[in-house]
Amino acid sequence: GAVVSQHPSWVICKSGTSVKIECRSLDFQATTMFWYRQFPKQSLMLMATSNEGSKATYEQGVEKDKFLINHASLTLSTLTVTSAHPEDSSFYICRARDSRIPNSPLHFGNGTRLTVT
């Protein structure tokens, strides 16, 4: 079945550095991918919708200059947390589905745990 690969699975970085998270659809094409953030013991909050070949759509309250999204191909979307700070420490998860199949289910990546020290 459809698989979404997310990398890295965990990362520790120093405050002020930038971190890039990749989300790949391994055996299907995804014109749209969704990025979520989950704080410990909390629910998932949608951050942005990533659209292949165009600008991402950000949810209210999410800084687009802070969380840069690039969806340059049908199988890869990246989320870059720029100038990360400890409050950005969270679990980031992407989600995608096969664009060619109507009503196909969406699949989540396994998530990336970001810790900013």
Added chain:
Amino acid sequence: SQQGEEDPQALSIQEGENATMNCSYKTSINNLQWYRQNSGRGLVHLILIRSNEREKHSGRLRVTLDTSKKSSSLLITASRAADTASYFCATDAGGNEKLTFGTGTRLTIIP
């Protein structure tokens, strides 16, 4: 916030018992989905129920939907230790594939 509420927030039961989790939401929906998340991992889709459906089964899972009360329940029968996880409901209101997640229920099955 459009986020739904789930109750209980945490549930511990003995293996073999049934587990019931409830979800309430605020807006009209196209469908409601239930997901499972093991600690520190991604989400696994369990079941989807459409707004015109009232009940759906999948293996040991039974989901009900009451659109008049804006609520849903997930029943896991004959629980197993491997069912220990967090369970989230998620609603799709606009058909645009954006999901709004509930607060989740942490289920612990005691062997």
